Amino acid sequence: MEQETHWSRFATDFEKRNHYVAGKRNINAIKDELFQLKLTGKVLELGCGNGTYSQILADSADELFATDYSKEMVSFSAQRLNERKNVHVEQQDCFSLSYPDASFDAVVMVNLLHIIANPEKALQESSRVLKVSGTVVVVSFTIEGMNLFQKLGMGYRYLRTYGKPPAGAQTLTVEHTCDMLINCGFVITESKLIGHNSKAVFVRAKLV
Ligand SMILES: C[S@@+](CC[C@H](N)C(=O)[O-])C[C@H]1O[C@@H](n2cnc3c(N)ncnc32)[C@H](O)[C@@H]1O
Numbered sequence: 001m002e003q004e005t006h007w008s009r010f011a012t013d014f015e016k017r018n019h020y021v022a023g024k025r026n027i028n029a030i031k032d033e034l035f036q037l038k039l040t041g042k043v044l045e046l047g048c049g050n051g052t053y054s055q056i057l058a059d060s061a062d063e064l065f066a067t068d069y070s071k072e073m074v075s076f077s078a079q080r081l082n083e084r085k086n087v088h089v090e091q092q093d094c095f096s097l098s099y100p101d102a103s104f105d106a107v108v109m110v111n112l113l114h115i116i117a118n119p120e121k122a123l124q125e126s127s128r129v130l131k132v133s134g135t136v137v138v139v140s141f142t143i144e145g146m147n148l149f150q151k152l153g154m155g156y157r158y159l160r161t162y163g164k165p166p167a168g169a170q171t172l173t174v175e176h177t178c179d180m181l182i183n184c185g186f187v188i189t190e191s192k193l194i195g196h197n198s199k200a201v202f203v204r205a206k207l208v
Contacts (some may be wrong), residue, residue: 001069001091001093003071004068004069004070004071004072004073006166007049007070007073007115007166008070008071008072008073009072010162011050011070011072011073011075011076012050012076014049014050014052014073014076015050015052017161017162018052020157020161021154021157021158021161021162022141022154022198023196023197023198025196025197026195026196026197026198026199026200027052029194029195029196029200030053030110030139030194030195030200030202031052031053031056033139033194033202034053034056034057034108034110034137034139035056035059037060037137037204038060039057039060039061039105039106039108039135039137040060040061040062040105041061041062041063041104041105041106042061042062042063042065042103042104042105042106043057043061043062043063043064043065043104043105043106043107043108044064044065044067044097044099044104044106044107044108044126044129045057045064045065045066045067045107045108045109045110046067046068046092046094046107046108046109046112046122046126047067047068047069047094047109047110047111047112047115048066048067048068048073048077048089049068049073049077049110049111050073050076050077050080051066051076051077051080051081051089052110053108053110054066054077054080054081054087054089055080055081055084057108058081058084058086058087061086061106062086063086063087063088064084064086064087064088065087065088065090065099065104066081066087066088066089066090067089067090067091067092067094067097068091068092069091069092069093069094070091071091074089074090074091077089094109094112094116094122094125094126095118095121095122095125096125097125097128097129099129100129101128101129102129102130102131102132102134103129103131104129104130104131104134105130105131105134105135106130106134106135106136106137107126107129107130107134107135107136107137108136108137108139109122109126109136109137109138109139109140110139110140111139111140111141111200112140113138113140113172113177113180114140114141114142114169114170114171114172115165115166115168115169116168116169117167117168118168119172119180120180120183120184123136123180123181123183123184123186124184126184127184127185127186127207130207131207132207132208133206133207133208134206134207135189135204135205135206135207136181136186136204136205136206136207137202137203137204138177138181138201138202138203138204138205139194139200139201139202139203140172140177140200140201141198141199141200142171142172142173142174142193142199142200142201143171143199144171144172144173144174144193144199144201145193145199146197146198146199150197150198154198172201173201174191174192174193174201174202174203177191177201177203178191178203178205181203181205185207185208186205186206186207186208187205187206187208188203188204188205189204189205189206190202190203190204191203191204
């Protein structure tokens with residue numbers, strides 16, 4: 001597997017950086033939504049980063065596969081989730097997963113789809129590894145629903161913290177995210193904007 005070079009640089013203090021960029025209250029809003037889902041069975045998290053949301057998913061999942069393309073993020077998350085006996089932390093590319101067809105009950109992607117060049121390809125690969133009726137959950141920071149002042153503030157904090165976004169990164173809207181999921185064979189079960197002064201797209205869908 002090739003090396004991930006953009007996000008790997010931030011593995012050790014990623015959560016602290018995100019608190020500054022997006023605000024702790026907004027990150028907690030994402031945590032609350034994931035907590036309420038109480039996803040059970042075999043759950044796959046793609047682009048887990050340094051495990052910020054893996055902890056919550058692990059509370060309800062029978063088995064959680066927390067995965068990321070970055071070796072450094074995987075290594076950090078593996079240490080952080082070490083005590084959790086139902087968690088496997090693995091290096092995986094969301095475009096080409098090593099898991100068999102129909103092997104998961106749920107796939108979760110938090111802040112992954114808006115930073116990759118081909119989000120539909122990741123959704124297609126997710127549908128391959130999901131069981132029929134399985135759930136996919138997409139959460140991604142967005143500028144949708146933010147006023148000009150909030151957008152400028154977020155843009156400034158992002159550039160100061162992470163520099164130029166990776167090639168292919170884009171801001172998603174709820175509508176665009178739903179359209180991509182529908183194109184990939186999913187039926188939308190819930191879609192909304194969440195957060196406060198920073199926003200995130202939140203979409204839940206089922207594979208039919
Ligand atoms: C913006 S971070 C989000 C991390 C975490 N989900 C969070 O919200 O705190 C995006 C993550 O996706 C990972 N990533 C990038 N390309 C990927 C790919 N092709 N497959 C899997 N993960 C990828 C990066 O290494 C990074 O950890």
